[in-house]
Amino acid sequence: MQQTPVLQLKNIKKTIKGKEIIKHIDLTLYPSQIFGFLGPNGAGKTTTIRMIVGLIRPTEGSVTICGHSVSRDFVKAMSNVGCIIESPDMYKYLTGMENLLQYAAMNKTIGRQRVHDVVEMVGLQHRINDKISTYSLGMRQRLGIAQALLSRPKLLILDEPTNGLDPAGITEFRNLIRRLAYEEGMTVFVSSHLLLEIEEICDTVSIIKQGTVIKTGAVQELLHEDKIEWQLNDPQKAIALLDEHWNIKAVQLKKNTVSARLGEPSLAEINELLIKEGLELTYCSSKQNTLEDLFLGLTEGDQIV
Amino acid sequence: MLKKTIWYSVFTVAIAGIVVLAGGFYQALKVTTESSPYQPAKVIMAQTSGSSTEAELKNTNSLQLLILGDSIAKGTGDEKGKGFSTDLPQAIKTDTPKDILVTDAGINGLESQGLLAQLQNGSLNKPLAGANFILISIGGNDLRTILSLNPQAQEDEFKIKQDSYLSNLKQVLTILRSSNPNAYIVFLGLYNPYEKTTTEEEVSLWQEWNYNTEQLIESNPKAICIPSDDLMKFNLGKYLAPDGLHPNSAGYLALSDRIRKSLGGVIAGM
Amino acid sequence: MYSLIENEVTKMIAKKRLMFVLAILVILISVFAYGQNRTLARTKAQLTQRMGITATTDWHKLAEQQLIDMKGRLDSPYMDAKSQSSLTVKMQQLQYDLDNNINPLDQSAAKFTATFMEQSIFLFLPLLIVILAADMVSGESSSGTIKLLLVRNIPRWKILLSKYLALIILEVVVIFCAFLLSALISGFFFGFGGWMAPVATGFRVLAGKLDASGVFNVPEWQFSLMVYSLAFFVAVVVGSISFMISVLVKSTAASIGIILATLIAGNFISFFLSDWTLTHYLFMVNLRLTDYLSGAVQPVDGMNMLFSVTVLIVWALVSTIVSFVYFTKKDILV
Numbered sequence: 001m002q003q004t005p006v007l008q009l010k011n012i013k014k015t016i017k018g019k020e021i022i023k024h025i026d027l028t029l030y031p032s033q034i035f036g037f038l039g040p041n042g043a044g045k046t047t048t049i050r051m052i053v054g055l056i057r058p059t060e061g062s063v064t065i066c067g068h069s070v071s072r073d074f075v076k077a078m079s080n081v082g083c084i085i086e087s088p089d090m091y092k093y094l095t096g097m098e099n100l101l102q103y104a105a106m107n108k109t110i111g112r113q114r115v116h117d118v119v120e121m122v123g124l125q126h127r128i129n130d131k132i133s134t135y136s137l138g139m140r141q142r143l144g145i146a147q148a149l150l151s152r153p154k155l156l157i158l159d160e161p162t163n164g165l166d167p168a169g170i171t172e173f174r175n176l177i178r179r180l181a182y183e184e185g186m187t188v189f190v191s192s193h194l195l196l197e198i199e200e201i202c203d204t205v206s207i208i209k210q211g212t213v214i215k216t217g218a219v220q221e222l223l224h225e226d227k228i229e230w231q232l233n234d235p236q237k238a239i240a241l242l243d244e245h246w247n248i249k250a251v252q253l254k255k256n257t258v259s260a261r262l263g264e265p266s267l268a269e270i271n272e273l274l275i276k277e278g279l280e281l282t283y284c285s286s287k288q289n290t291l292e293d294l295f296l297g298l299t300e301g302d303q304i305v
Numbered sequence: 306m307l308k309k310t311i312w313y314s315v316f317t318v319a320i321a322g323i324v325v326l327a328g329g330f331y332q333a334l335k336v337t338t339e340s341s342p343y344q345p346a347k348v349i350m351a352q353t354s355g356s357s358t359e360a361e362l363k364n365t366n367s368l369q370l371l372i373l374g375d376s377i378a379k380g381t382g383d384e385k386g387k388g389f390s391t392d393l394p395q396a397i398k399t400d401t402p403k404d405i406l407v408t409d410a411g412i413n414g415l416e417s418q419g420l421l422a423q424l425q426n427g428s429l430n431k432p433l434a435g436a437n438f439i440l441i442s443i444g445g446n447d448l449r450t451i452l453s454l455n456p457q458a459q460e461d462e463f464k465i466k467q468d469s470y471l472s473n474l475k476q477v478l479t480i481l482r483s484s485n486p487n488a489y490i491v492f493l494g495l496y497n498p499y500e501k502t503t504t505e506e507e508v509s510l511w512q513e514w515n516y517n518t519e520q521l522i523e524s525n526p527k528a529i530c531i532p533s534d535d536l537m538k539f540n541l542g543k544y545l546a547p548d549g550l551h552p553n554s555a556g557y558l559a560l561s562d563r564i565r566k567s568l569g570g571v572i573a574g575m
Numbered sequence: 576m577y578s579l580i581e582n583e584v585t586k587m588i589a590k591k592r593l594m595f596v597l598a599i600l601v602i603l604i605s606v607f608a609y610g611q612n613r614t615l616a617r618t619k620a621q622l623t624q625r626m627g628i629t630a631t632t633d634w635h636k637l638a639e640q641q642l643i644d645m646k647g648r649l650d651s652p653y654m655d656a657k658s659q660s661s662l663t664v665k666m667q668q669l670q671y672d673l674d675n676n677i678n679p680l681d682q683s684a685a686k687f688t689a690t691f692m693e694q695s696i697f698l699f700l701p702l703l704i705v706i707l708a709a710d711m712v713s714g715e716s717s718s719g720t721i722k723l724l725l726v727r728n729i730p731r732w733k734i735l736l737s738k739y740l741a742l743i744i745l746e747v748v749v750i751f752c753a754f755l756l757s758a759l760i761s762g763f764f765f766g767f768g769g770w771m772a773p774v775a776t777g778f779r780v781l782a783g784k785l786d787a788s789g790v791f792n793v794p795e796w797q798f799s800l801m802v803y804s805l806a807f808f809v810a811v812v813v814g815s816i817s818f819m820i821s822v823l824v825k826s827t828a829a830s831i832g833i834i835l836a837t838l839i840a841g842n843f844i845s846f847f848l849s850d851w852t853l854t855h856y857l858f859m860v861n862l863r864l865t866d867y868l869s870g871a872v873q874p875v876d877g878m879n880m881l882f883s884v885t886v887l888i889v890w891a892l893v894s895t896i897v898s899f900v901y902f903t904k905k906d907i908l909v
Contacts (some may be wrong), residue, residue, distance in 0.1 A: 016906070016908075050906075050907070050908075053726040054725070054726065055722060055725060055726065055906065055907040055908075056906035056907060056908065057906065074728075074730060075728045075729065075730055076728070078726060078727060078728040078729075079728040081726065083726055084723075085722045085723075085726075086719070086722075087719060089718055089719030089720045089722065089723065090720065090723075091586060091589070091718070091720055092718070093586075093589050093590050093591070094586070094589050098308075098585075098589070102582050102585070102586070103723070103727070105578040105579070105581065105582055106578070106579065106582070106727045106728075106729055107727065107728060147723065151728075308585060308588070308589075311588055312581055312584060312585060312588075315584055315588075315744060315745075315748055316581075316584075316744065318747065318748055318751055319743075319744035319747040319748060322747035322748075322750065322751050322807075323743075323747055325800070325804075326747065326750065326803065326804040326807040326808075327804070328800075328804070329800040329801050329803065329804025329805075329807075330801075330804035330805065330807070330808055332797070332800070332801050332804070333801035333802075333804055333805050333864075333868055333880075334880060334881075334884065336776050336777050336793075336801065336868065337776075337777070337778065337779060337867045337868060337879070337880035338779070338879070338880055338881050376644075379644075379647065379648065380644075380647060381644045381647070382640060382644065383640075383643070383644075384636070384639065384640050384643065385643075386643040386644075386646070386647055388647070412648075413644070413648055546637075546640050547634075547636040547637035547640055548637050548640060548641065549622075553640075
């Protein structure tokens with residue numbers, strides 16, 4: 001691709017107190033993209049994010065944001081970033097508005113109008129003049145996003161953004177993220193241990209385990225490899241048919257359940273054939289749990305480091 | 306808006322404050338490190354010591370009086386600024402046609418230890434050698450330090466103080482006698498200025514003090530201990546200065562008169 | 576930079592830290608002033624009783640007599656040359672009191688204001704500054720807000736510098752308020768005057784001895800100004816050290832604890848180990864700068880104003896450098 005990457009991590013390593021927290025990470029993100037960073041707790045997601053925003057220094061490797069190295073050109077690099085890290089920590093003794101004004105004052109390009117716009121974007125206009133100490137986790141999360149958006153960043157980094165949001169809030173949040181990415185051309189970096197989250201909004205996903213990225217790809221592509229489960233009356237026949245026609249190795253899970261990973265052929269094609277062969281297909285589940293399976297399969301047997 | 310206002314006032318105060326405080330800091334450094342702009346005049350001392358050297362040009366037509374000791378010797382409390390150094394010669398003058406030359410070496414707050422040191426350093430050798438009379442007032446400051454103590458500590462401290470006082474006084478007398486065997490020594494006894502607040506125990510301690518002093522002084526044939534308490538006790542209102550400790554002008558006059566009477570016999574023969 | 580400092584000051588004010596410090600000041604000054612008032616009344620009563628005369632109302636006579644007396648001493652041939660200037664200074668003070676009809680026993684707002692800071696400079700003032708400074712960085716660390724502060728497009732040293740300058744601004748405010756409050760509150764007890772009254776200064780420590788030969792009088796306002804300037808200097812030094820601890824330690828409670836322990840230990844050390852030369856280089860034993868000014872100093876060989884100020888400057892500089900180096904390099908893991 002000819003575009004300058006918004007974010008580029010090259011061979012990142014981080015050792016803290018003799019412990020290798022991050023072993024090897026390479027990442028490249030382009031504009032107008034929603035990227036999911038998926039991993040179990042303790043896999044190194046937050047550490048990676050801290051290195052991206054310069055809170056900690058990588059032991060090895062380089063982080064570049066919009067062509068500026070974070071370690072060498074911190075100010076220029078950080079001009080393009082907005083982020084929340086871990087929890088949305090705000091000054092509890094200030095109001096929401098005062099918190100935002102604090103951050104707005106740190107960047108000359110942010111005017112008062114922008115502050116009000118951002119408050120509206122996250123839907124906090126009614127409570128913005130209340131002290132943070134009265135806010136719920138969800139409201140603080142919204143304020144966190146607001147503060148990250150203030151400087152119209154090219155790269156928006158959100159660490160566990162839906163923590164504490166109610167279902168309506170989550171939907172709102174997702175719409176906001178999509179709008180930012182596809183209408184305003186932002187690149188959104190979402191880290192989460194929740195699959196549903198990633199599956200729902202992300203275009204690309206990286207799965208991280210014990211400090212190493214073990215899989216990266218478009219969400220759609222990853223899903224193609226995923227397992228399908230059929231409930232039917234004659235599992236043995238189904239297995240034989242799948243093997244015969246598409247060379248798919250299927251396994252019988254329960255009495256009436258067959259499971260297989262799909263490659264090229266579409267699910268519709270397979271189902272049509274199974275029914276044609278006289279099998280009684282009672283239920284077929286596919287996508288819903290597939291990323292979870294992939295994730296669990298990939299991270300199987302891991303202990304949290 | 307209120308917060309903006311607070312910020313502006315804080316900022317203004319801070320900027321103005323830093324300027325002022327920096328100035329003050331510079332001044333403070335200057336004051337404590339540089340030599341001061343005021344040089345004390347040391348001339349006074351040279352002058353007066355000159356006049357006292359004049360005094361020991363042995364003039365057979367004059368009597369020499371040396372006053373030693375504490376603030377009472379110095380004349381503190383006399384609202385006319387006279388004290389013994391003026392009153393006593395005037396009193397004596399009625400008994401003798403000769404001139405009276407006075408050297409007053411009294412020092413405020415002097416204790417017996419200080420008096421001894423003053424004599425030992427030799428600065429008084431000349432007036433001492435030529436003196437016909439030596440008036441001493443000492444011990445009040447030694448004794449006064451025990452006043453603030455509680456009764457128990459008072460008694461212990463009294464013994465310590467009295468011992469060192471008596472030993473100092475003894476040495477003082479020895480020095481006086483060795484440089485001037487003939488002068489008449491007049492020791493002024495202590496009076497009690499704190500009549501109203503003194504406890505019985507304190508009174509007895511103070512009497513013991515006076516008694517021991519008297520014994521020591523009177524053992525010397527040409528020395529006399531003149532009590533002052535009998536004169537002062539019922540006349541404190543009349544004879545005491547506003548500071549409640551020293552005699553006032555009338556007090557010094559009365560004391561001088563008493564000393565004159567005691568010395569009358571020897572002065573007439575001089 | 577200006578708006579960064581404004582941010583920091585705004586936070587400190589919103590956090591009520593400054594109000595807290597000012598409230599402590601108000602309470603303590605009131606208590607002190609009340610106590611002084613009581614002591615004064617008692618001293619007067621005692622004097623009256625002891626002397627049997629009304630020395631407190633009849634002070635004119637007493638002062639006049641003392642003046643004559645001191646004049647006599649000044650003329651004495653046996654007067655120690657060194658005590659002459661202190662005697663002259665005392666006479667000037669007494670003369671001023673007489674001329675202006677001020678009972679020398681009485682307190683005045685001006686006297687109280689200076690005395691209050693002289694008494695506060697080595698423990699109470701540092702304590703107030705610690706309350707402000709110990710929280711400046713560690714407070715943000717423990718609440719996690721430091722993360723959002725450091726991911727702005729502003730280099731770390733600028734963030735820290737803004738905090739440091741905000742601290743200095745607050746120190747000025749504390750000194751200013753301490754002055755204003757003690758002048759006002761004590762004014763209600765003792766009257767608001769006394770600013771022109773002469774105060775002795777110009778003492779020096781020479782060869783381990785207090786030298787009063789260069790003593791002279793300055794008006795009380797100027798003396799107070801010098802006292803408060805030295806207090807401000809002490810505030811900046813203690814502030815810098817607390818600031819460093821605040822950078823090094825994540826929890827506010829721990830950083831307050833460390834500095835308080837150090838300050839109190841300093842007072843012990845100056846009691847027990849004063850002949851151990853190494854202790855002269857500790858910052859805690861050098862805080863009583865105003866004592867050099869008023870001559871209340873316990874002379875220790877080798878310690879004088881210049882020495883103490885230099886030691887304190889070195890401490891402040893080293894602390895500040897350590898703060899900046901550590902802060903710009905450290906990994907933020909909270």
